[in-house]
Amino acid sequence: MLGRIEIPESFPVVGDISGGRVVLTGAGRGLGELLAHAFSRAGAKVALVARTQRDISSVAAELPGPTLLFCGDVTVAEFNEAVADATASEWGGIDVWICNAGISPIVAGPLDTPPEDWREVIDVNLTGAFLGARAAARVMGDGGRLIFTGSVLGERPGKGLAAYSASKAGLVGMTKALALDLAPSGITVNVVAPGWFDSPLAEGWKSNHRLSESIREHTALKRWGQPADLVGAYLFLASDAAAFLTGAVVNVDGGYLLV
Numbered sequence: 580m581l582g583r584i585e586i587p588e589s590f591p592v593v594g595d596i597s598g599g600r601v602v603l604t605g606a607g608r609g610l611g612e613l614l615a616h617a618f619s620r621a622g623a624k625v626a627l628v629a630r631t632q633r634d635i636s637s638v639a640a641e642l643p644g645p646t647l648l649f650c651g652d653v654t655v656a657e658f659n660e661a662v663a664d665a666t667a668s669e670w671g672g673i674d675v676w677i678c679n680a681g682i683s684p685i686v687a688g689p690l691d692t693p694p695e696d697w698r699e700v701i702d703v704n705l706t707g708a709f710l711g712a713r714a715a716a717r718v719m720g721d722g723g724r725l726i727f728t729g730s731v732l733g734e735r736p737g738k739g740l741a742a743y744s745a746s747k748a749g750l751v752g753m754t755k756a757l758a759l760d761l762a763p764s765g766i767t768v769n770v771v772a773p774g775w776f777d778s779p780l781a782e783g784w785k786s787n788h789r790l791s792e793s794i795r796e797h798t799a800l801k802r803w804g805q806p807a808d809l810v811g812a813y814l815f816l817a818s819d820a821a822a823f824l825t826g827a828v829v830n831v832d833g834g835y836l837l838v
């Protein structure tokens with residue numbers, strides 16, 4: 580007869596991040612602003628990072644919990660290190676670092692993509708995330724959570740999106756490698772890959788009726804993502820309930836990759 584599984588006294592509460600110290604890049608608008616609200620309302624302290632001071636100040640003004648504000652560019656290694664040091668010194672450490680800052684400035688074929696545009700997308704979306712992860716890992720010490728915002732376009736590229744798709748596919752490879760590197764330190768590393776959500780970044784697609792409809796048609800659940808659809812994956816990955824989950828890609832896409 581097989582033995583019975585040992586039932587624990589209690590289970591970690593999914594998404595419980597109360598008291599957690601969270602660094603969130605790209606927090607000035609769009610999905611980052613949404614995540615800032617979700618984490619703050621869940622009881623976390625949130626350090627908000629973006630280049631536009633006005634944006635992060637107005638996000639901070641609406642959050643119920645403690646915040647720190649860091650105005651700067653995630654592509655600059657020293658800036659990431661300074662965010663890590665200042666947050667750790669103010670709050671005594673960092674539990675979660677969410678690399679969410681991203682750009683998608685071009686929709687063009689290779690001949691119409693200037694090399695500097697290619698480099699900028701890779702620099703912000705991929706190198707910026709690596710530099711954040713590097714700074715986070717240094718101060719997290721023993722245990723922590725790294726979460727990257729990827730995209731379904733990293734797994735199924737779109738026409739005219741070579742740079743963006745490459746940057747998001749790169750995040751997946753980087754996540755798996757970092758998950759191995761940082762496992763001995765108890766740091767988990769995962770990607771959340773959103774499908775299509777209303778945000779300033781997706782405005783060009785949403786406002787184009789033909790494109791917007793084709794995205795809807797291409798999504799198994801037949802709709803665009805709504806704000807409330809996204810935050811659960813991040814809260815789950817940040818919480819103790821996800822302690823054994825690392826190197827994974829969580830697609831929050833309404834089944835976009837299935838159709």
Ligand SMILES: NC(=O)c1ccc[n+]([C@@H]2O[C@H](COP(=O)([O-])OP(=O)(O)OC[C@H]3O[C@@H](n4cnc5c(N)ncnc54)[C@H](OP(=O)(O)O)[C@@H]3O)[C@@H](O)[C@H]2O)c1
Nearest residue numbers: 605607608609610629630631652653680681730776778780
């Ligand atoms: N919206 C969607 O449907 C969707 C779908 C899949 C994936 N995503 C991904 O989700 C993430 C957020 O996208 P979003 O739609 O919320 O975009 P968004 O509305 O344009 O917001 C992007 C945020 O990132 C910040 N940012 C950009 N470059 C930065 C840099 N170099 N250094 C620091 N901060 C920087 C921006 O602020 P500043 O410009 O002031 O710096 C802004 O706060 C991105 O990684 C994007 O690729 C979005």
